Amino acid sequence: MASASDLLYTEEHNLVRKMAYDFTRNEVMPIIAEHDRNHSFPHELLPRMAQLGFLGICLPACYGGAGMDFLSLGIVSEALEYGDSSVRETVAVHLALHALPIFQWGTEEQKRSFLPALANGDHIACFGLTEPGAGSDVAALQARAQRQGGEYILSGEKMWITLADVADRFLVFAKTQPDQGARGISAFILERGWKGLTTGTLEGKMGVRASNTGWINMQEVRVPAEYRLGQEGEGFKIAMSCLDNARFGVAAGSVGIIRACIDESVKYALQRESFGKPIAEHQLIQQMIAQMQQDLDIGELLVWKAGTLKNQGVRNTRETSMAKWFCTEAARRAADNAVQIHGAYGYSDEYNVERHLRNTKSAVIYEGTSQIHTLMQAAYTLGMREDRPLRCPMPAYDPDAWQ
């Protein structure tokens, strides 16, 4: 069966694919169910992921990265989420929502100062946009940043922040001009240990339990002006461009979930018998398997399309949104069907599929709910939305310069 990996990817990509899937099967899958059960973060994986270069995979080597392209980021995201969403989330947040924005919007000094320690895992980083009262409506955020000489004084609260209690670097958004709505938001890099900055963990999540999710509280945190990312008032654009990076990883990771659901469902359906034959021979089981395969084939192509545009340095907000919307919904369908195929066993954590089902419910909510993406796609198609050029577009992938 020809797959996108055979047709669309290079030998380099396929070697990355094998390495990343080997890592997931050998290092992630043996431990992740227990972490999920215990709601514990797999700290032991971070040094291994850093050593392999996952944490800076698509950053140029001159900033300490591995110098690979955006398709490689997608492949690693897919492989990691084949094991569990939480591990892929770590890369997405650390790299796509923190390091890549610095690479895109930072000054040369900021890139040289911040990126190497992020790429090698010495610093683990997160992204603080969502607040208790502001999710999809980013312009409604309440955090404030007031300039005082060479510093900003930040106050406010961030909620549902992945890695909040693990990270030692924070990219947070606060209003420097509260009366200007989205145009009054600015972005800042904060460090753990600064006075007035505290974090905590949120308990009771339905899924992604092996990931750390928490809150960030800022009480008059003094932030040096050189830690502001981008210009004053540019925060909304930075945040939206961050989502272009992160949504790509979410989409690719969802492809990994679909693949995992297919692998587990096929194995189970060929072994489990009912009415005197393997359940794989029952047509309604076949229908669910076929649906998963259809979704996998479409999802792979959407991810490849978005990743290729990223490599070319072409604005890809629409394509990445489409990939994220489709792939997360498809992964939720696949996980739902996989549980159904496994019957009562699928409802137990003896098998992985129930974990995938719980995880996929969060994927259709974070990084833009499916409803937000529906509206975005409608607006693009109806001609009601157009992406304007950014002051700092994400650079195209340049193998010579990046390696």
Add this chain to the structure above:
Amino acid sequence: MNIAVLIKQTPDTAELPKISVEEARSGELRATMVLNPWDEFAVEEAIDLSDRFGCQTTAVSMGRADETDALKHALAMGVENALLVDDEVASGGDEWAAADALAAAVMKVGEERDVELVLAGKMSVDGNSGVIFAGVACKLGWDLLVNVTRIVDIADGKLIAEQAFEGGQETVEVPLPVVISVAKEINEPRYPSFMGIRKASRASIPVLGSADLQVAASCTAQWTDLEKPEVEQVQVRIIEGDSVEEKAARLADALMAEKVI
């Protein structure tokens, strides 16, 4: 002193049961092909020795002209050079013919890079013969160490290694050159690095044929028949007990009764 490491491209272990007799007979396998897992330990050891003693490493494999996935994997792990022996060289031959061709390839590598150590895995997961490296040692006329769990030192033309055998372990010293098969206890194979992957994907792997190696296929032993073993019917017994200790004791009794332990 440089190293040649013998590797084989084999089907992914998880896919071995799916391979049909026809596929095995024709060699046209519809399976994901990987570096033979046992050979990964040999590759890792070669890279480690390269770091320790500053020697060059060359991976040598025999297969069809397009069967380079295992060699690329070895390059991605960190082996410096790769060489493919076209399996037409040993076409129709047996393990002895394969050993002859691989020994000739090692000599060929040695013409450029003074090879004094050949490393190999203990067997391949598909052929399972476990004799190729011994044949290579015989053809080369070199000493042979098997089941090596640690290479202690290489100095003054000698190699000191630890070998495991049933119920014990011994330390031996042999003069170079030598052929060594490694046990899985010797190391933990690394994952390919991104830098290695870039190098591997751009590498052009030279292919040696009969004319290059000056060997003729021999076929002392030939397949007369090939069949898959019957699928074993497995029965599941759940060991019951009031406590973990009681269950464990009953399980141990059952295993002893079945002469498993």
